[in-house]
Every structure is written in structure tokens, then in C-alpha cells.
Amino acid sequence: MKGIRQLAEHLDISIGTVSRALNGKPDVNEETRKRVLAAAEQLGYVANQSGRSLRQGTTNVIGLMIQSSRETVENSDNFFLTVTGGLQSVFSRHKLDLIMLPCPHDEDPYEYLKRMVARRIVDALIISETQRVDKRFDLLAKAKIPFAALGRSLSGTQHPWADLDFDGVANAAVDRLVAHGHRRIAVSAPSSDINLGFIFVDGYRRALERHGIDYDPALVIRAKSSEQGGYQVADELLRLENGPTAVILIYELMAIGFYRRVMEAGIIPGRDIAVVSFREAPRAKFLQPALTCFRTSVHDLGVELAEILLSSMPAYSHEYPRKARQTVWPLELIPGESDAFQLTVKK
Amino acid sequence: MKGIRQLAEHLDISIGTVSRALNGKPDVNEETRKRVLAAAEQLGYVANQSGRSLRQGTTNVIGLMIQSSRETVENSDNFFLTVTGGLQSVFSRHKLDLIMLPCPHDEDPYEYLKRMVARRIVDALIISETQRVDKRFDLLAKAKIPFAALGRSLSGTQHPWADLDFDGVANAAVDRLVAHGHRRIAVSAPSSDINLGFIFVDGYRRALERHGIDYDPALVIRAKSSEQGGYQVADELLRLENGPTAVILIYELMAIGFYRRVMEAGIIPGRDIAVVSFREAPRAKFLQPALTCFRTSVHDLGVELAEILLSSMPAYSHEYPRKARQTVWPLELIPGESDAFQLTVKK
DNA sequence: CTGAAAGCGCTTACAG
DNA sequence: CTGAAAGCGCTTACAG
CATH class of the missing domain: 1.10.260.40 (lambda repressor-like DNA-binding domains)
Structure with missing residues (x-):
């Protein structure tokens, strides 16, 4: 036909x-x-979609831009596929198709997005891996194409986004560790400029402040969000003269490497050092002792993000009336054994 | 503008x-x-892409269809993002953009593909997660749209594909284990109808045959390709009266759960039971004892698949002259400690 | 080297 | 309720 x-x-x-x-x-x-x-x-x-689009001026396609940067490739571990499931469950109600737009490694994300926007292959866009300062927000706003971001940014103050509550995670983790007697609490931060790292460390600093604990930059270790990164974090912390008694890791995979490195040094997580990690993942379940971590439904985060986006699209906004277009997505602390001890004053 | x-x-x-x-x-x-x-x-x-496409009859977009089935979401662990990188490195030479088409969980993959094909939003398609019998091959052939498959299928005998060498992996693993004295070798198979499972088990059977070892269906355990699946495999094997002395796992994440379960029973991998697993992954590097596994470049597999696809597209075929459009992608065995012992006759 | 015109496949006012 | 026609934004023979 x-x-x-x-x-x-x-x-x-x-x-x-x-x-x-x-x-x-x-x-x-x-x-x-x-x-x-x-x-x-x-x-x-x-x-034929081209015929329709040309006539209607709409494609009925929503794009999700992802950067398969080296670090992401190793670590996003289906975070995006899960978010995608949530997004689709909403979009399908409106016969909107979701496509993923993977920005090639060797192409500048800004230029890539510009090209995708200009070609008009999608009606709206979702961007991810937002940087602290992210020019893409201005580009999309100027292009007048509806969009939402997975992850907040300093550049996105007025624009729609949904983001995991990294600030809340940092606060809850510090509170819990302080309650267990810890004062020297280390934290891992991503090695890239992704905004979540800044939010995480900011939350950590303010939480320390609340408890009257001085911030020590030596306890903030930048590392890749991978097993190797966790190994490296442990390694660097072991070198410190005045090391921490607890650590908060920003990515659960890191715990695998972290456990390994400290155990090599005869230090047992959950006994000699407390470990709390963001986020719950199936593979982390096999760690011994069980990791204290944070749980959330990434699928539902996708649902939320889809609704935020649709609420900013004229054709759908009436179905998604809402005041706030910026959502901080909550996580729940799941207590494990990795920090289940009370610190007694040793030194 | x-x-x-x-x-x-x-x-x-x-x-x-x-x-x-x-x-x-x-x-x-x-x-x-x-x-x-x-x-x-x-x-x-x-x-405007619609204007161009309508006039030219070509979109300059290649689609990669992925099924974010529950099992995949948990396990594909960026396999697709890595393949995507390889694909893009080839497509970008021809100003072709790659988009990913994620089939929603609640939609039939065949119907989804049909819709995507009919809308003509892409010039060519790559399908993945090929089933043993996969109607999508016929659909695409009938639609006369260029395509290639990531994974072979009984339905794809004449069509282009690239696939990891599951047969070779099974053979190499069995050979190695037999050389170490094993005769009771178990294997894990995926719980779905994905074709790689059949190829894997077929290769295993033929390898056993070569060595004059009887095939015992009790030693083939169907399980999810996850940590939990590995745990389950170990659990089922432990119940057998005449259990195996070695096991070949089809997915490296399974090794984590497998190790855990056998260790709970006081059985040490690499001493009491030999473990070989497909495929090398960063996280498996942290297993103790180190896992014997198979290494390959998934990125280069993407490159190969892209070239296979382009060689079947009239506009590009002259640049990619090749006889074979079906590639079995090799893997290299990386010896670890998990099977590094010689079996002495115990019973 | 440039312009005018046709037409790709659709949807949608507009008549009837 | 249906048909004829315009036109969405492009590219590409065809004249000149």
C-alpha cells in the first residue's frame, strides 16, 4: 500500500x-x-508521517535526548530505560510516540540538540544529564519548543523539570550518620559537571552545618560513578591522616568497589566504617553487609516528568492542570547493615 | 527563522x-x-525534516528498535548504549542520524514495528532481541525497508544480522572445563524465547557430544539473567542428587548471585565448583575469585552491524561491498580463578 | 548559474 | 455526508 x-x-x-x-x-x-x-x-x-507532519505542523513524537558519554554508558544501568517506561505510559494515552535521541560521543550536545530542534522531528523534548550551567535550556526556550528536563540546573530556574531529591538524600544520610555518633563523614561526588553532584554536595554541607560540624574539603572525593570509582574513593580516604568514620556514596555501584578496597585493608563496612549509598539497585542487594540506601520508583519519576511536559504543551495542558512544573522527587531510606553500629569515641 | x-x-x-x-x-x-x-x-x-522527507522520500534517519521488557530493563545494562555508539560512528560519516525506538511494555513488538515502518519515519531499521521465530523479519522484508538484526533468528536465514558468538562461547567453555577434568557441566539458559538461549544450549549440547558426554536436561537451568537468576541457578543445582562440578552462566551478573548462593552452602567457586561466565563486565571484575569470562568489543559489534546495514541499502552499498551480511562476532576467553583447578575424581 | 513550477502525501477549510 | 482544492516546506527536473 x-x-x-x-x-x-x-x-x-x-x-x-x-x-x-x-x-x-x-x-x-x-x-x-x-x-x-x-x-x-x-x-x-x-x-505517512512526513505528509501528516508537514500539513499539521506536528509530529506526535516526543524526543528524549540522552548523552551516552563514556561515564553514562557504564553507569546509567537502565535508569533511562526505566524512565522511558514511565514516560511512555503517559504519552501512549495521547498517541504520542517517544523516541530516544542519543547524542554521539563526538558531537557537542548543544549542537546536536540545535540540529534536532531545527529539523522539527519532534513536537517536544526531554533533556537529561543537565549540567550546572546548561545552555540547552536557553536554546529550547528560544526555539519555543515545549520541553522538560530530567534534572534541575541553574539555567533551568523557570523551566519545567523533575529531579531526584539529592538534597534530601544528603540530609537524611548525614542525619542518620550523626545520630549514630559520626562527625567525620566523607562523601563522593561525580567527576563531571553534572548538576546533581553540586546539589548533593551542597545538601551535605548544609546538613553538616545544621549539626555544627565543620566542612572538610578533604572528605569530598571526586570519582567516577562506577565500581572502580568506589574503589578509588576508598583508596583516597585510606590515605588520609584523619580519615572518616562514615561515607556517603552517590552511586550504589561504587559500594562494590568501596567494600572491596576497605576490606583489603582489613576494614569491615558496618563495623569499622559506616556506608550509606544512593540508590537502591538489585545488584547492591548482594553486598554483605547489606547496604543502607535510598529507594524510589524511577518509573513513577518518568510518569511525573511526562505529565510536567504535557502540562506545558498547549494541546494537552488542559488535561494536566498543575501549578508547579518543577518536582523534587522523594526517596525513602532503606536501612541496611552497612551503617548499623553506634560509633563509640575511639580517638 | x-x-x-x-x-x-x-x-x-x-x-x-x-x-x-x-x-x-x-x-x-x-x-x-x-x-x-x-x-x-x-x-x-x-x-524542516518533513518537507525534505516528503520530497526526497528519505528521512536520513535510522531506527534502532529496542524492547525495554522487564528483563531487559534490569539487564541490558548499557549494552544498547554501547552498540549505539558503534552504530553512530559509522552512520555519522553519511550524515545519518540514529534514533532509538523503545517499544512500550504494553504494546506488541510486532504491531509497534509495523506502525513505525508504515509511518516512514526512518529509512532503515535495526531490530534487537531477536526471538527464535521472529515475525518481524518477514514484516520488514515485505515492507521492503532495509534492515539488519542484532541477533540471528531462524526467521532471519537470508537477512542481514550480526550476533555474538554464543555457540563459540559454549564450545570454548565446555572444552576448557572438560580439559580440567569436568564431566558434569551445568548451564544456565534465559527464561524467555530469545534466540541466543537456544543457540547457547545447542552449542553446549554439541560440545558435550564431541567429548562423548551424555546430555542431561537436569543440568540446564532456566533463569532470569540477573543476580537473582544466578542465585536461583545455584539453588536449583544444589538440590540435585548428582550435581555438577562446573557451571557456565549466560550472563555475568548471574555470577554475583551464584557465588553468593554456593558460598552460603560452604561451596567455594574456583575450588569446589568451576564457574565460567559470558560476558566480561566491569562489575564482575570485583568478584572473588576472579571470574573466567569472555571479552569482546560491543562498540565494534555496533560498527559491524552498521556496515552490514549500509551494505544492504542501495544508496550506500557501493561503499560497503561485502559478500557476507551475516556476522558471528567473536569473543575471547579471559581466564580467571573461578575455574582454575583440576578436578580429581572424587566419587 | 538562477528562477519558476511541479509535486512529494497528507489534512482541512470550503462548497455543495 | 462527500468531493475538489489549497497548501504545509521542501527538492529537483526544466528553461533560460
């Missing part, structure tokens, strides 16, 4: 009527509509 | 000339071309 013209000829009616029947317009004879639908189904006709 | 018309008016030349200049056609005055290019850059003009 080539196009609507062939289908119309086959049915011996005009293409206008075929189009109206297919698109569920009310002013079509029910008998005619049935014939058209049946013939389309039988001949496998589906409207 | 709205469209080519505005750009042409701005330059006071015809849209035809603008188009020709932008598309690098030879019959354009160099002076004119420069002016056009400069104005386009300055005003941020990029051709």
Missing part, C-alpha cells in the same frame, strides 16, 4: 473522506468509516 | 537556489553559496 490516494481509489471515494474517516472526524458516514478502516487494516495502510 | 521561503526573501534570491546552495549542489555560484550558508548559520535555519 503506497499512499492515501491508492487507498481512496481502491475504495472509490475521495482522499478527503478517507482521511476524515481514518482520523475519527465526526462528519463521516459510519458505513463509510467502517469500509475505510477495514480496507486500511487489510492493506496495511498507515499515514 | 521559519522556513526556506523567509531565508530566500532575506537574501533576495529564489528558494531553489537557496536549497541548492545548502545541499552542496555543484551548479551554484560560490559567492552565492557563501552568502546563503552565512545567512542560514546566522538565522539558525535548518531544513
Whole structure:
């Protein structure tokens, strides 16, 4: 089946009527509509997207831009696929298709996005891995294309986003560790400029302040969010003269490497050092002692993000009335054994 | 900047000339071309994709369909993002963009693909997670859209694909284990109908046969390709009266759960039971004893798949002349400690 | 080297 | 309720 013209000829009616029947317009004879639908189904006709888009000025496609940067490739561990599931569950209600736009390693994300926007292959965009300062917000705002970000940014103050509550995680972790008697609490931060790292460390600093604990930059270790990164964090902390009694890791995979390195030094997590990690993951369940971590539904975060986006699109906003278009997504602390001891004053 | 018309008016030349200049056609005055290019850059003009596609009948977009099935979401662990990197490195040479088409959980993959094909939003398609019998091959062949599959299938006998060498892995693993004295060798198989499972088990059976070892169906354990799956495999094998002395796992994450379960029973991998696993992964590096596994470059597999696809597209085939459009991608065995012992006859 | 015009496949006012 | 026609933004023979 080539196009609507062939289908119309086959049915011996005009293409206008075929189009109206297919698109569920009310002013079509029910008998005619049935014939058209049946013939389309039988001949496998589906409207050419370019033709539709050109005429309607809309593609019915939403793009999710992802950067498969080296670090992400090793670590996003299906975070994006899970978010995607949540997004789709909302978009499918409106017959909107989600496509993922992976920015190549060797292309500048800003230029890539510019190109995608200009080509008009999507009606709206979701960007991820927001940087502390992220020019993409201005680009999208200027292009007047609806968008939302997975992750807040200093550049996104007025724009829609949803983000995991890294600040809350840092606070809850510090509170818990302080309650267990810790004062020397280390933290890992990502090695990139991704904004979540700044938020995480800021939250950590303010939490320390609340407890009257001095901030010590030596206890903030930048490392990759991977097993190797965790190994490196432990290694660096072991070198400190006045090391920490507790550590908060920003990514659960790091715990695997962290455990390994401290154990090599005869230090047992949950006994000699407290470990708390963001975020719960199946693989971390196998760690011994069980990791204290934070749980959330990434799928539901996708749902939230989709609704935020639709609420900013004129065609759908009436179905998603909401005041706030910025959501800090909560996480729940899951106590494990990795920090289940009370620190007694040793030195 | 709205469209080519505005750009042409701005330059006071015809849209035809603008188009020709932008598309690098030879019959354009160099002076004119420069002016056009400069104005386009300055005003941020990029051709509307729908307009181009409709006229040219080509989108310059390649789609990679992925199924974020529950099992995949937990396990694909960036396999796809890495393949994507390889694909893009080839496609970018031809100004082809790759988009990922994630089939929603609640939609039938066949229907989803049908819809994507009919809408003509991509020039060619790559499908993944090929099933043993996979109707999508026929659909794509009938639709006359160029395609290639990541993973072979019984349905794909004449069609282009690239696939990891599961058969070779099974053979190499069995050979090695037999050389170490093992005769009771268990294997894990995926719980889904994904074709790689069948190929893996077939290779295992034929390898056993070569060594004159009877095939025992009790030693083939179906389980999810996850930590939990590995735990379950170990658990089931421990219940056997005449258990195995070695096991080959189809996914490295399983080793984490497998180790844990056998260790709970006081059985030490690499001493009491031999473990070989497919595939090398950063996180498996932290297992003790080190896992014997198989290494390959998934990025290069993506490159290969991209070239296979382009060789079947008329517009690019001359640049990728090749006889074979089906590639079995090799893996290299990386010896670890998890099977580094010689079995002495115990019973 | 450039312009005018046709037409890709659709949807949608507009008549009737 | 249906048909004829315009036009979305492009590219590309075709004249000149």
C-alpha cells in the first residue's frame, strides 16, 4: 500500500473522506468509516508521517535526548530505560510516540540538540544529564519548543523539570550518620559537571552545618560513578591522616568497589566504617553487609516528568492542570547493615 | 527563522537556489553559496525534516528498535548504549542520524514495528532481541525497508544480522572445563524465547557430544539473567542428587548471585565448583575469585552491524561491498580463578 | 548559474 | 455526508 490516494481509489471515494474517516472526524458516514478502516487494516495502510507532519505542523513524537558519554554508558544501568517506561505510559494515552535521541560521543550536545530542534522531528523534548550551567535550556526556550528536563540546573530556574531529591538524600544520610555518633563523614561526588553532584554536595554541607560540624574539603572525593570509582574513593580516604568514620556514596555501584578496597585493608563496612549509598539497585542487594540506601520508583519519576511536559504543551495542558512544573522527587531510606553500629569515641 | 521561503526573501534570491546552495549542489555560484550558508548559520535555519522527507522520500534517519521488557530493563545494562555508539560512528560519516525506538511494555513488538515502518519515519531499521521465530523479519522484508538484526533468528536465514558468538562461547567453555577434568557441566539458559538461549544450549549440547558426554536436561537451568537468576541457578543445582562440578552462566551478573548462593552452602567457586561466565563486565571484575569470562568489543559489534546495514541499502552499498551480511562476532576467553583447578575424581 | 513550477502525501477549510 | 482544492516546506527536473 503506497499512499492515501491508492487507498481512496481502491475504495472509490475521495482522499478527503478517507482521511476524515481514518482520523475519527465526526462528519463521516459510519458505513463509510467502517469500509475505510477495514480496507486500511487489510492493506496495511498507515499515514505517512512526513505528509501528516508537514500539513499539521506536528509530529506526535516526543524526543528524549540522552548523552551516552563514556561515564553514562557504564553507569546509567537502565535508569533511562526505566524512565522511558514511565514516560511512555503517559504519552501512549495521547498517541504520542517517544523516541530516544542519543547524542554521539563526538558531537557537542548543544549542537546536536540545535540540529534536532531545527529539523522539527519532534513536537517536544526531554533533556537529561543537565549540567550546572546548561545552555540547552536557553536554546529550547528560544526555539519555543515545549520541553522538560530530567534534572534541575541553574539555567533551568523557570523551566519545567523533575529531579531526584539529592538534597534530601544528603540530609537524611548525614542525619542518620550523626545520630549514630559520626562527625567525620566523607562523601563522593561525580567527576563531571553534572548538576546533581553540586546539589548533593551542597545538601551535605548544609546538613553538616545544621549539626555544627565543620566542612572538610578533604572528605569530598571526586570519582567516577562506577565500581572502580568506589574503589578509588576508598583508596583516597585510606590515605588520609584523619580519615572518616562514615561515607556517603552517590552511586550504589561504587559500594562494590568501596567494600572491596576497605576490606583489603582489613576494614569491615558496618563495623569499622559506616556506608550509606544512593540508590537502591538489585545488584547492591548482594553486598554483605547489606547496604543502607535510598529507594524510589524511577518509573513513577518518568510518569511525573511526562505529565510536567504535557502540562506545558498547549494541546494537552488542559488535561494536566498543575501549578508547579518543577518536582523534587522523594526517596525513602532503606536501612541496611552497612551503617548499623553506634560509633563509640575511639580517638 | 521559519522556513526556506523567509531565508530566500532575506537574501533576495529564489528558494531553489537557496536549497541548492545548502545541499552542496555543484551548479551554484560560490559567492552565492557563501552568502546563503552565512545567512542560514546566522538565522539558525535548518531544513524542516518533513518537507525534505516528503520530497526526497528519505528521512536520513535510522531506527534502532529496542524492547525495554522487564528483563531487559534490569539487564541490558548499557549494552544498547554501547552498540549505539558503534552504530553512530559509522552512520555519522553519511550524515545519518540514529534514533532509538523503545517499544512500550504494553504494546506488541510486532504491531509497534509495523506502525513505525508504515509511518516512514526512518529509512532503515535495526531490530534487537531477536526471538527464535521472529515475525518481524518477514514484516520488514515485505515492507521492503532495509534492515539488519542484532541477533540471528531462524526467521532471519537470508537477512542481514550480526550476533555474538554464543555457540563459540559454549564450545570454548565446555572444552576448557572438560580439559580440567569436568564431566558434569551445568548451564544456565534465559527464561524467555530469545534466540541466543537456544543457540547457547545447542552449542553446549554439541560440545558435550564431541567429548562423548551424555546430555542431561537436569543440568540446564532456566533463569532470569540477573543476580537473582544466578542465585536461583545455584539453588536449583544444589538440590540435585548428582550435581555438577562446573557451571557456565549466560550472563555475568548471574555470577554475583551464584557465588553468593554456593558460598552460603560452604561451596567455594574456583575450588569446589568451576564457574565460567559470558560476558566480561566491569562489575564482575570485583568478584572473588576472579571470574573466567569472555571479552569482546560491543562498540565494534555496533560498527559491524552498521556496515552490514549500509551494505544492504542501495544508496550506500557501493561503499560497503561485502559478500557476507551475516556476522558471528567473536569473543575471547579471559581466564580467571573461578575455574582454575583440576578436578580429581572424587566419587 | 538562477528562477519558476511541479509535486512529494497528507489534512482541512470550503462548497455543495 | 462527500468531493475538489489549497497548501504545509521542501527538492529537483526544466528553461533560460
